[in-house]
Amino acid sequence: MNRIHAASLLLLALLISCQPTNKKLVDVDGNQYEVIQLDGVEWMAENLKVTHDREGNEIQYFIPDGDSTNIVTYGLLYDFENACKVCPEGWRLPTNEEWETLFNFSGDTNASNYKDTNFWKEAQNTNSTQFSARPTGIGNNQEHPNNFGENTLFWSSSIEDEHFIWTYILEKGKNNVRKASQHPTYAFSVRCVKASD
Template identity: 30%
Template sequence: MFLLEGIVMHKISYLLALTVIIAFICLVFTDLGAEYVCGDANSDGLLNVSDAVYIINYVFVGGDPPDPDCCPECPPIVTDIDGNVYQTVPIGDQCWMAENLKVTHYRNGDPLSSWWDYDYDEANGFVYGKLYNWYVIADSRGIAPEGWHVPSDAEWQTLVDYLGGEAVAGGKMKEVGTFRWNSPNTGATNESGFAGLPGGMRFSTGNFDFMGEMGTFWSTTEYDGSQVWFLRLVYNSSNILRSVDFKQTAYSIRCVKD
């Protein structure tokens, strides 16, 4: 009797655990409050225990990854030429990477002419992504994964407008808490899923600064012959700030789907 009850309780616990995992899948692959749904990790047309098993197999056993074609409008992951895998997030009518770019080769396999880990520390590059000057963005060989590109200033503005404008969009785009962001990380909710990180920057002089305080993101739009538009998130404001800087400066890159 006790053995039977133990088996039953074990199965119930197992199913409850899988239910939690399925809920996690829905949270990761669903744009809450919208009609976009992509929790079908194995692309069988159903959202069930099989999807949980599929994710477990991928994360813990090394099996097949979630199907990147399960949601053509915004596949859950994208892989660059170096094999780095990035989570994605649908925001409005756009599909964004939810992580900073880490690639060190152009799309054709040629090595990038320049890139940096903050303070030359590879661990920083792993967490916050690489820092790039604008010249690698302008190179015709392409730095973004196939089917993706570095956003224009107008595409950034589309994102900011969707999130309610410059005064509040920054908070909706920042990772919450003060583990990576310096306190007080004003207004951070990450309700967009963008998960912006304070990766800092590299000056053209070779100095690094502002990790923990600021996340900076290039656009492709030139202001003049020597400067380009970029956006930044800051630790002490919910604003997203739009400005220009010289092409030699190195910032983070986020890509948007074609």
């Protein structure tokens, strides 16, 4: 093998090794999730669907619209107590600050950049961030409508007071992201961020 050919092979190998790769996150049940990096933070690009906490204990959860065929597509819904225990090792619930950086709360919270275009039938959706939010609705003991197909709420780790926890809400037909406090017994979607070292 001549030097030019060897140098070309080495350069090709270096170029291949520098290409971005799609990372996968695996939970304690063995489910795999797409991971994206936004503003220097690694986020799950899918809703969590684990049925055990980090220690392997069974937990309570709700199924979107009560239909088990929705789990693969929409993930599961968790009350706040369980939401705090389900992120894989090395990952955690995002804080208000992280959610607001993600959604650019200081400017125009353009929800279309975060909505999966296959699940929100609105012309303006782009999902340009690849965050791919889907309208999972909420989980509760049938005290209220579950709003499946209408909205999705994500838990924050930030607590408003001893009775309410902050959430971030994307809604059908609305191009802003809303922030609202919720009772911790309701069940919402979970996205995790990688814990900093």
